[in-house]
Amino acid sequence: MFDVDNDIIHSNLSSVVFRSPPGEPDAIDITEDDVDPLVDGGHLSDGIVDFYSLVLLGPDMGVSSNIATFTSLFATLLMQNRAFTLASLASQASSSFEREFWVMAVVRHRHWCLAIVVRPNELANCVIKLAT
Amino acid sequence: MNNTPFWVILDPKRGGNDYRGLKKALGDCMMYRLHEKIETLDKAVLCSLVGKALTLRHVRVPQQSDSSRCGLFVLGLRTAFIHGDDETRRLLCALTSLTKKSSVWTGFMSTLPTRKDVITACDKVRRQGLKDNSNKGKSTSSDGQAKRTVVGMVEAAAAA
Numbered sequence: 001m002f003d004v005d006n007d008i009i010h011s012n013l014s015s016v017v018f019r020s021p022p023g024e025p026d027a028i029d030i031t032e033d034d035v036d037p038l039v040d041g042g043h044l045s046d047g048i049v050d051f052y053s054l055v056l057l058g059p060d061m062g063v064s065s066n067i068a069t070f071t072s073l074f075a076t077l078l079m080q081n082r083a084f085t086l087a088s089l090a091s092q093a094s095s096s097f098e099r100e101f102w103v104m105a106v107v108r109h110r111h112w113c114l115a116i117v118v119r120p121n122e123l124a125n126c127v128i129k130l131a132t
Numbered sequence: 133m134n135n136t137p138f139w140v141i142l143d144p145k146r147g148g149n150d151y152r153g154l155k156k157a158l159g160d161c162m163m164y165r166l167h168e169k170i171e172t173l174d175k176a177v178l179c180s181l182v183g184k185a186l187t188l189r190h191v192r193v194p195q196q197s198d199s200s201r202c203g204l205f206v207l208g209l210r211t212a213f214i215h216g217d218d219e220t221r222r223l224l225c226a227l228t229s230l231t232k233k234s235s236v237w238t239g240f241m242s243t244l245p246t247r248k249d250v251i252t253a254c255d256k257v258r259r260q261g262l263k264d265n266s267n268k269g270k271s272t273s274s275d276g277q278a279k280r281t282v283v284g285m286v287e288a289a290a291a292a
Contacts (some may be wrong), residue, residue, distance in 0.1 A: 044203030107186040112202040119137040
């Protein structure tokens with residue numbers, strides 16, 4: 001928790017280099033703290049990975065309707081502040097739980113991995129079978 | 133057809149990583165959702181059942197020469213999964229640590245974005261932002277000039 005608070009304070013102090021997509025309410029702020037390690041050969045930050053995920057996706061390329069994608073911040077909040085994230089997830093379209101795949105980039109202790117949940121839409125049936 | 137749900141962690145680093153925290157958080161997330169559908173089951177029981185139903189496969193993918201490349205690896209893999217066809221997704225979900233040396237990985241590694249690609253993209257968006265701001269500034273200053281001109285004309289007319 002101490003580290004998280006420090007990160008938030010540090011992030012707030014760092015100046016924004018650019019916003020992407022510009023003018024959008026949910027734009028990603030890329031700060032000096034994100035850019036410096038990128039240029040210096042250090043670890044990639046949440047902001048950089050989420051930003052470049054959007055670049056790779058392209059403005060005209062949609063995500064298949066059977067895939068739900070989440071930002072890396074989602075996984076971080078899920079692990080650190082579950083009540084908040086669960087509430088925000090509940091307020092999202094419940095269709096996330098009806099997709100065939102969930103894809104999320106996860107960073108822990110400055111190490112990246114990719115988590116893919118396969119067939120979360122079948123989980124209810126599976127749990128009911130186990131319960132009976 | 134096997135419809136069993138599971139989740140897979142594609143981890144570009146060997147050894148020692150603990151995903152229990154993520155598994156617990158993800159399980160809680162699923163449990164909250166399922167509790168809306170299956171109200172008859174106690175939350176604790178439901179949580180335990182989700183843990184059993186949603187098995188984790190931890191795939192250690194080939195060691196990166198530079199640990200800071202893990203982010204680039206994840207970016208490439210995420211894109212391959214999202215943009216790929218059903219066959220690609222099936223392949224990626226079927227990967228195990230034993231596919232370490234398969235041609236799947238060799239082919240995939242050649243498509244990874246580089247640090248330079250990311251820097252170039254950042255610079256492009258930053259420059260575009262500066263250009264947009266500059267245009268806004270020009271627009272504002274010309275508006276201001278127009279207003280001043282109008283004010284000047286009104287003042288001149290009043291003086292006359």
